[in-house]
Amino acid sequence: MNPDPAAAPPDATRTLAAFASGLQYASIPQAVVDRMKTSLIDSIGCCLYGISLPWTRHVLAMAQEDGCRPAAVIFGAGERTSPGNAALVNATAGHAFELDDIHKESIVHPGSLALPAIAALAGQAGQRSGRDWLAALTAGYEVGTRVGNAATMQLFFRGFHPQGTSGCFVAAAAAARMLDLDADQTQHAYGIAGSQAAGLMAAQEGAMVKRLHAGRAAQGGVMAALLARRGFTGIANVLEADYGGYLSAYSGAPTPARLTDGLGKDWEAGKVGYKPYASVTSIHAAQDALRALCREGALTAGDIARIRVGVSSMTHVHCAWPYRAQGVTAAQMNLYYGLAAIAVDGEAFVAQYREDRLSDPRLLALIGRIEAHADPEIDAMGAAFRHAARVEVLTRDGAVLRRDILHRRGSPENPLSHDDVVAKFHLVAAEVIPDARARAIVQTVEDLDSLPDATSLLALLEPPIRRP
Numbered sequence: 001m002n003p004d005p006a007a008a009p010p011d012a013t014r015t016l017a018a019f020a021s022g023l024q025y026a027s028i029p030q031a032v033v034d035r036m037k038t039s040l041i042d043s044i045g046c047c048l049y050g051i052s053l054p055w056t057r058h059v060l061a062m063a064q065e066d067g068c069r070p071a072a073v074i075f076g077a078g079e080r081t082s083p084g085n086a087a088l089v090n091a092t093a094g095h096a097f098e099l100d101d102i103h104k105e106s107i108v109h110p111g112s113l114a115l116p117a118i119a120a121l122a123g124q125a126g127q128r129s130g131r132d133w134l135a136a137l138t139a140g141y142e143v144g145t146r147v148g149n150a151a152t153m154q155l156f157f158r159g160f161h162p163q164g165t166s167g168c169f170v171a172a173a174a175a176a177r178m179l180d181l182d183a184d185q186t187q188h189a190y191g192i193a194g195s196q197a198a199g200l201m202a203a204q205e206g207a208m209v210k211r212l213h214a215g216r217a218a219q220g221g222v223m224a225a226l227l228a229r230r231g232f233t234g235i236a237n238v239l240e241a242d243y244g245g246y247l248s249a250y251s252g253a254p255t256p257a258r259l260t261d262g263l264g265k266d267w268e269a270g271k272v273g274y275k276p277y278a279s280v281t282s283i284h285a286a287q288d289a290l291r292a293l294c295r296e297g298a299l300t301a302g303d304i305a306r307i308r309v310g311v312s313s314m315t316h317v318h319c320a321w322p323y324r325a326q327g328v329t330a331a332q333m334n335l336y337y338g339l340a341a342i343a344v345d346g347e348a349f350v351a352q353y354r355e356d357r358l359s360d361p362r363l364l365a366l367i368g369r370i371e372a373h374a375d376p377e378i379d380a381m382g383a384a385f386r387h388a389a390r391v392e393v394l395t396r397d398g399a400v401l402r403r404d405i406l407h408r409r410g411s412p413e414n415p416l417s418h419d420d421v422v423a424k425f426h427l428v429a430a431e432v433i434p435d436a437r438a439r440a441i442v443q444t445v446e447d448l449d450s451l452p453d454a455t456s457l458l459a460l461l462e463p464p465i466r467r468p
Helices: 013-020 030-050 056-068 083-094 111-118 129-159 168-180 183-194 201-204 211-231 246-250 281-296 311-317 326-332 335-345 361-367 375-382 418-429 435-446 454-463
Strands: 072-073 079-081 304-311 370-374 391-396 400-405
Touching: 013 129, 013 168, 030 083, 030 111, 030 129, 030 418, 030 435, 030 454, 056 072, 056 079, 056 083, 056 211, 072 083, 072 111, 079 083, 079 391, 083 111, 111 129, 111 168, 129 168, 129 246, 129 311, 129 335, 168 183, 168 211, 183 211, 201 211, 201 326, 246 361, 246 435, 281 391, 281 400, 304 311, 304 335, 304 375, 311 335, 311 370, 311 391, 326 435, 335 361, 335 370, 361 454, 370 375, 435 454
Parallel strands: 304 370
Antiparallel strands: 072 079, 304 391, 391 400
């Protein structure tokens, strides 16, 4: 039960549905439009690289065996499938390598959900302009992150993966807006999608299924919108229901006011950050701090006697478990491996998380010299600082170097620029597509709000990638 049902905004599900269904490009602040373009470029890079990875290939093979009507593009595969299967494959690809964008408060990666949902319905929706795409993208980001905000970190502490749970509302809102559903239909789309929310955090310790959480959330959002368009009904008060509603069931201690606080004025879609490392966001501040100390002190891994790291309780639970080489997912989610990669290679990007690095003796030796603890002073700063870190390096010659990072590189407080994200896109895209195609994708996104028909972007995403 919701411990304080009176705190829930009346008709919150309906309010968010009316907002998304009525959202027009002209009402979105230019700064948010710019952020959506940046996010779109970032998300495309994640999807195109992600389709090359083994876990996504399994999902792709399953979709191919279905032999569905070829109605929607599978990014980088050179073929088409049903809208639901396209969303499943493309969103799995988008979340396939821990590179997708992140909204800190909600703990949701909206880009790997909204883009696949929108693209999956491009054929069903009729001609849609670039401005329609940007409105749908913004609707998904805004609604889904607000749901995650209201669920709070308690959802995570209960063991649910926000990407598969709160993330279904990103996909449902984006899909409903792409289909031009009215407020009633959009409300039911939320109620259908919320009934399917799923994803368990135990998947982080090595299972491929973590990637599938995004795929299923996007697929569920697409299915919800298509069913709602037919008149199928969902839970009309899915967010605020006291018994069996999303917040009461998944969080148990939500802050329901976060669903609608500042709606249309304070844009959550504008608060998305980006990842410079191919690892879980929670450890990026620690990686930033160690990277800075190693560069400033000209330290190699061999110079380091011990590393001590203070992080929030959430990061400690999430990431500071004993490392074992049990797969790429586990390495990307693990604090000790991520710090070892920085100390040994000076970087933590694609190359550092390849299968052949997971048991590297140099990394394992450094991991044995790292200690981590939950820092009560970081916890006392509040949830906004849950990614903060304090790093202390003891060198073999007796020096003690310290660095605190409160806001990771790539966060809204310490942002990557648009050009930084474009550069990241080109680094990732270079693994799988020619430079000319990559440049054409960036230019098309930059010009998206002037395109009367956005299918030209899909045409650039459809051709097969080369396998790295």
